[in-house]
Amino acid sequence: METVNAVTAVAEQTDRSLLIVEDDKAFLERLARAMESRGFDVTSCETVADGLAEIGKHAPAFAVVDLRLGDGNGLDVVSELKRQRPDARAIVLTGYGNIATAVTAVKLGAVDYLAKPADADDVVAALLASSAEKIEPPQNPMSADRVRWEHIQRIYEMCNRNVSETARRLNMHRRTLQRILAKRAPR
Structure with missing residues (x-):
């Protein structure tokens, strides 16, 4: 009710x-x-x-x-x-x-x-929509590549879009990170 x-x-x-x-x-x-x-x-x-x-x-x-x-x-x-x-x-x-x-x-x-x-x-x-309405779970969950991409994006946002700091936190080469960020998100 x-x-x-x-x-x-x-x-x-x-x-x-x-x-x-x-x-x-x-x-x-x-x-x-x-x-x-x-x-x-x-x-x-x-x-x-x-x-x-x-x-x-x-x-x-x-x-x-x-x-x-x-x-x-x-x-x-x-x-x-x-x-x-x-x-x-x-x-x-x-x-x-x-x-x-x-x-x-x-x-x-x-x-x-x-x-x-x-x-x-x-x-x-x-x-x-009411905030009490429940959202249906996704029919197609994210792929492992998408989960990795999302994690990189989250760290990138936490570092205020600073590529060098993000690369350091992810223990990744800066140029590798730049290539990943330049691509579209995987499905």
Whole structure:
């Protein structure tokens, strides 16, 4: 019964203000139109600075934020939104998904982490989902290569993207690490 009430409370929320921070202009415009058609009052930004400025003016109830933006990290926007409005629900979108950044996003207050290109229905479902809902385990678990790649990415993020420090901690040659980081994630 509590789960139904939580879903209903989120779905019936009267403040449907939504901030979208995305640097891919075509994707931003498409997503903004789709979210407006689903009843959200959308404000769009292309940079971290603009997103932070919008939050300073009026902290929205919802946010969809790209992880990597031209002028910084979208997690700064999520963190500031949660500081200004603790009840806000934010999701992070990225084309560079890995476990380390997903965990960081959730720790900073994001309710979900979606890989691009996410469709508007997935975004709405993530924004309006109850925190009491259980997520199904993955049908296809990660391969050993993917687990290794994720571990390297986690250490890289912990070292603030410092290649030399990451290589030292992983006991790996710096150039080998650079080659690994330059490749796409294995499946």
